[in-house]
Amino acid sequence: MQTAFSIRNLLVETKNKTLLAIDKLDIPAGCHTAVIGPNGAGKSTLLKALIGLAGKGEITLFDHAVPPQLKQGKVAWVGQHGQYQMPLTLEEYVRLGVQNGAAWPFQTASKSSEDITELLAYFDLQDLAGKRIQTLSGGERQRANIVRALLQKAPVVLLDEPCNHLDIRHQHGLMHYLNTRQNEFSAVMVLHDLNLAARYAQYVVLLDKGGIVAAGTPEEVMQPERLEAVYHWQIRRIDDGDTVYFGT
Numbered sequence: 698m699q700t701a702f703s704i705r706n707l708l709v710e711t712k713n714k715t716l717l718a719i720d721k722l723d724i725p726a727g728c729h730t731a732v733i734g735p736n737g738a739g740k741s742t743l744l745k746a747l748i749g750l751a752g753k754g755e756i757t758l759f760d761h762a763v764p765p766q767l768k769q770g771k772v773a774w775v776g777q778h779g780q781y782q783m784p785l786t787l788e789e790y791v792r793l794g795v796q797n798g799a800a801w802p803f804q805t806a807s808k809s810s811e812d813i814t815e816l817l818a819y820f821d822l823q824d825l826a827g828k829r830i831q832t833l834s835g836g837e838r839q840r841a842n843i844v845r846a847l848l849q850k851a852p853v854v855l856l857d858e859p860c861n862h863l864d865i866r867h868q869h870g871l872m873h874y875l876n877t878r879q880n881e882f883s884a885v886m887v888l889h890d891l892n893l894a895a896r897y898a899q900y901v902v903l904l905d906k907g908g909i910v911a912a913g914t915p916e917e918v919m920q921p922e923r924l925e926a927v928y929h930w931q932i933r934r935i936d937d938g939d940t941v942y943f944g945t
């Protein structure tokens with residue numbers, strides 16, 4: 698299996714504390730990875746390390762050493778906090794993604810106005826295209842952030858809690874969109890919702906206290922006893938024969 702990110706001897710630390718220590722982790726390409734774990738486990742820190750914003754260690758992307766250009770947006774990024782003070786309409790805001798998507802070895806797809814129209818329609822934003830971003834709701838802004846990142850047509854998209862502010866339709870809509878585009882890009886996403894992780898991710902990394910507890914398929918990783926030990930809460934796994942759910 699091809700590897701998207703290959704991580705060796707990653708260490709992220711402050712003066713007094715180790716935030717994340719990972720000896721070895723290979724995040725597969727051509728599928729979507731969910732990073733799960735309790736608050737403070739190190740999930741966002743891992744995503745930051747993947748784009749070179751945190752830590753020391755060896756990280757390769759499709760077997761290339763991660764170069765400084767990654768910091769300039771060659772891996773698409775949906776962060777937890779957007780910048781909404783710019784005097785832009787929603788359409789102008791998402792078009793920033795097109796401008797960020799400069800060529801780099803893995804960049805092949807073209808970026809056309811059809812992409813924008815299609816993505817705005819899919820994420821139900823077409824009627825808001827002319828609206829100022831400051832006036833959008835939380836969920837509308839989050840969807841705009843997602844469209845802006847997807848327009849970069851990068852081979853890897855990192856999403857830090859992308860379902861924040863999204864209603865149930867748009868949560869599943871986003872996950873469905875990602876799963877139908879696995880031949881175009883690999884997504885690595887921080888998810889708090891275990892049900893979304895179990896249903897839509899093909900690879901799961903469970904973090905706790907700045908380290909990896911388990912990594913593998915959802916079935917391998919998301920065992921109730923293991924989740925209970927990490928989240929310190931009773932967790933039940935319910936399999937209705939079609940879908941696996943996690944409840945308390």
Ligand SMILES: Nc1ncnc2c1ncn2[C@@H]1O[C@H](COP(=O)(O)OP(=O)(O)OP(=O)(O)O)[C@@H](O)[C@H]1O
Nearest residue numbers: 711714716734735736737738739740741742743887
């Ligand atoms: N710049 C920093 N300086 C000091 N500590 C930090 C810094 N950034 C993160 N931390 C700490 O590192 C730990 C991991 O943070 P991180 O944001 O990666 O957690 P997370 O798993 O994404 O959590 P959450 O689910 O709450 O978003 C936390 O204990 C956090 O307080």
